[in-house]
Amino acid sequence: MKILLIDIDSQRPDNLGCYGYHRDTSPNIDRVAARGVRFDRAYVSNSPCVPGRASLFGGQFGVHNGVATHWGPGSEYRIDGDIWKERRGETVPFMAKQFFRNGYLTVSVSSFADRHAAFWFTSGWHESHSYTEKSGNETADEVNAEALPTLRRICKQDDWLMHVNYWDPHRNYRVPEEWLRKFDGEPPPEWPDQKAIDSHQSEAGPFTADQMFPFPRKPELPIEFPDHIRNRDDFTRWINGYDGSIAFADYHFGQLLDVLEEEGVRDDVCIVITADHGEHQGEQGVYGDHVSGYEATHHVPLIISWPGHIREGASSDELVYSLDIAPTLCDLAGIDSPKGWDGRSLGPVLRGEEEGYASRDHLVWEHALYCCQRSVRTKRWLFTRTYHPGLFDFPPVSLFDMEADPHQTANIAADNPEVVADMDHRMGEWLHEQLGRPGNEGDPMLEVIRTGPWKYVLKDRWLELLRERGRGDGADAIEARLKAWPNLPE
Numbered sequence: 001m002k003i004l005l006i007d008i009d010s011q012r013p014d015n016l017g018c019y020g021y022h023r024d025t026s027p028n029i030d031r032v033a034a035r036g037v038r039f040d041r042a043y044v045s046n047s048p049c050v051p052g053r054a055s056l057f058g059g060q061f062g063v064h065n066g067v068a069t070h071w072g073p074g075s076e077y078r079i080d081g082d083i084w085k086e087r088r089g090e091t092v093p094f095m096a097k098q099f100f101r102n103g104y105l106t107v108s109v110s111s112f113a114d115r116h117a118a119f120w121f122t123s124g125w126h127e128s129h130s131y132t133e134k135s136g137n138e139t140a141d142e143v144n145a146e147a148l149p150t151l152r153r154i155c156k157q158d159d160w161l162m163h164v165n166y167w168d169p170h171r172n173y174r175v176p177e178e179w180l181r182k183f184d185g186e187p188p189p190e191w192p193d194q195k196a197i198d199s200h201q202s203e204a205g206p207f208t209a210d211q212m213f214p215f216p217r218k219p220e221l222p223i224e225f226p227d228h229i230r231n232r233d234d235f236t237r238w239i240n241g242y243d244g245s246i247a248f249a250d251y252h253f254g255q256l257l258d259v260l261e262e263e264g265v266r267d268d269v270c271i272v273i274t275a276d277h278g279e280h281q282g283e284q285g286v287y288g289d290h291v292s293g294y295e296a297t298h299h300v301p302l303i304i305s306w307p308g309h310i311r312e313g314a315s316s317d318e319l320v321y322s323l324d325i326a327p328t329l330c331d332l333a334g335i336d337s338p339k340g341w342d343g344r345s346l347g348p349v350l351r352g353e354e355e356g357y358a359s360r361d362h363l364v365w366e367h368a369l370y371c372c373q374r375s376v377r378t379k380r381w382l383f384t385r386t387y388h389p390g391l392f393d394f395p396p397v398s399l400f401d402m403e404a405d406p407h408q409t410a411n412i413a414a415d416n417p418e419v420v421a422d423m424d425h426r427m428g429e430w431l432h433e434q435l436g437r438p439g440n441e442g443d444p445m446l447e448v449i450r451t452g453p454w455k456y457v458l459k460d461r462w463l464e465l466l467r468e469r470g471r472g473d474g475a476d477a478i479e480a481r482l483k484a485w486p487n488l489p490e
Contacts, residue, residue, distance in 0.1 A: 001333040002269045003099075003161045004151070004256065005325075007056075007110070008249055009049065009136075010170040010290060011275035013042070013301040015246055023183055025246045028254035029303065032271050036305025037350050038315045043298045043377065044277050044322045045342075047367045048290040050075065050116050052276035052322070057095050057121065059326040059341035063434045065092075066444050068368035070116060070455055073447035077120040092340035095326040097124030099161045102335045105154060109147040110165030111136050125163075139175055140166050140252035151256055155263045161329075164256065166249040169279065171288040173241035175248040177222045182244045188236040191407050192282035197229055199409075200285035204466055204474020205392040206370075206457045207280070207289035212238075214457050216465065229287055238288065239281060270306035270332060274322055283408055284394070291392065293373030295382055295400075295408060298365050306332065310350035318349055319360045319379065362423075364430040368448040369455055374431075376423045382408065383423035387445070388488060390453045391462055391478055396486075399423070449488075 013019045016026040018033035019040070046055045046062040054060075054067035054077060062068045066078035080091045096106045109129040113121040115136035122128050129146040131138050147164045154160050168175050192200070197209060206214030209229040213219070218227070225241055226234040253273075260266040280286035283296040290297040300322055304310065309332070324343035330336065331345035348357035366374045371390035376383045382400045399413035399420055413420050435443060452459065459482075466475040482488060 001159060002155070002157075002265065003329055003333075004260075004269050004271045005161065005163045006253060006256075006271065006273045007053075007163060007165045008169060008246075008273070008275050008301075009165070009167045010277065010279045011246065011301055012169075012278045012281065012296070013040075013299060015243060015281075016301060018303070019301065022189075023186055023243055025183075025243050026250045028250050028257055029273055029301075032257070032273060032305045033303045035307050035312045036271070036303055036314075037311055039302040039304075039320055039346075040315055040317055041319050041379070042274070042300050042302035042322060043320070043363055043365055044275075044300055045363075045365050047277040047293070047297045047365070048369055049112070049276050050118055051368070053112060053118070053121065055321075055323045056274070056276065056325060058092070059095060059323050059338075059343055060092060061323070061342050061434060062366060062368075063431070063443055063445075064340075064342065064437070064440065066441065068366065068444040069448050069453070070369055072455070073451050074368060074444040076444075077118075078441060079120060089338070093338055094120075094123045095329070096161065096163075098326070098330060098335065098338055099333070100124045100126065102333075103159055104333075105157060105160040106162075107150060107154065107160065108163040108165075109143060109150060110163060111138060112165055136167055136170075137174065138167060140168050140249045143167075144252045144255055148255060148259060151259050152263065155260060155265050155269070159333075164253075166252065168245040168249040169242060171242075172219050172221055173225070173245045174221065175245050179244040179248040180223050180241050182247055183240045188232070188239050189281075192235060194232055196282060196407070196409065197231060197235065200282070201230065202474075203285040203393060204471050204478060205286075205291075205390070206462065207286050207291060209285060209287060210471065210474075211466075211469075212287060214462070214465075229282075235282070235287075242279070242281065242288065267307040270304070270309070270329070272325060272329070273301060273303040274325065275300040284392070286392075291367075291370035291390075292394065293365060293367035293371070293375045293384055293386075295375075295377075295402070297367060298375070298377075304328070304346070304350060306350075311352050314352070316346075316349050317379075318346075318357070319363050319377065320346060321363060321365075362426055364427060366445060368445045369453060370457070371453055372445055372449050374427055374445075376427050376430075377402075378423075381419060381423060383413075383420065383427070385424070385427065388449050388453055389481060389485060391457060391459065393477070393481065397424075 111131040200209035280296040327337040331347040372388035
């Protein structure tokens, strides 16, 4: 089996054409979706980048693999160093390692391990093509400088797994100017409307409408982006940069498809398209980043295409995790999934055999970089418990009716105590089940709560910057919120 796994950083599904977007951002991804299965309710179990890829490629929830955040306490991947256990198959391997063990050529084109010092990510790859000079800021043409000749070299071989990681939709948007202006003159998404944007002006956390660039010096970019989102024109300029970056990545993904077609192997290759996490574009008042355990950070695209072997032009409404990808690919390849993975194969859904698939009625996911949150998602409800708000005005408990309020503008927890109790019970049951698994070493999120989610934006420096920028009211509000928050360490 030949597998091409495309990993697009910060990719929202609803900004892709195949998910109903009105702009032509993704013609190449769309044509793959037309020949495969699109999952409309796919979510990462852990966010953002480091926890997201730890779960995607390691097949486990962060509560098991130990990775809840990017570095420091609560970020250490739990690797058993006993080589004899590994040789006896008693450890939990990475997806690449499982394919490696079964005779596959495994190749990754990504600078992720270097960008985040996540060297556990290199486990199981025969070849790891990295870019230490830019460490995650490569544009898609730079990625393809390695990916295209590598794919052309291996594509006719039997049994390979190739991972290609594009970074372009991750802010700051660095692709060439003509791409950043590609959608100038086209109508933007209808939401956030001016009413929503007005409601976001009081926010003082990083990446919010009033504080778009949270660092002391604004980066040099190909075009000028707004410092603030104060009206629809500001938002249009901003979202044009995001959409143009998606289109740039899609164009270069299309070059990979061209190689497969030129070599006559397109229909022999199983293509998987997904992301390490999604992106806020107005939700919770955040623009252009992935800072929470809410829907926007966790909802990702998932498209699987393998012509002649699975359904074509289909979609699925099942609640699924991105960590289901590893056991799904093992199933399609006829390889056993190792004991210890938390995902389940989506093979029955892909083959149109839903009666053989045990549907989930809810998912649980978590974030512990900019704040500490866990959420429960059913098809209707999104329930989130905040353990530490970080620098954001996130409530301790929130409930959203995702059918009536998909942008999560109204927290209705107080009006629905029975739903809150049910969702909170599901979260507690999930956590008890995970922590009760033999060998579990404890909840890594507790370490982040203990030490504080202060990584890229340090609390004291942020409060100082707000006051320098004339937002003393915002700094005072954050300080007051943290002092009043129950049981936070000093």
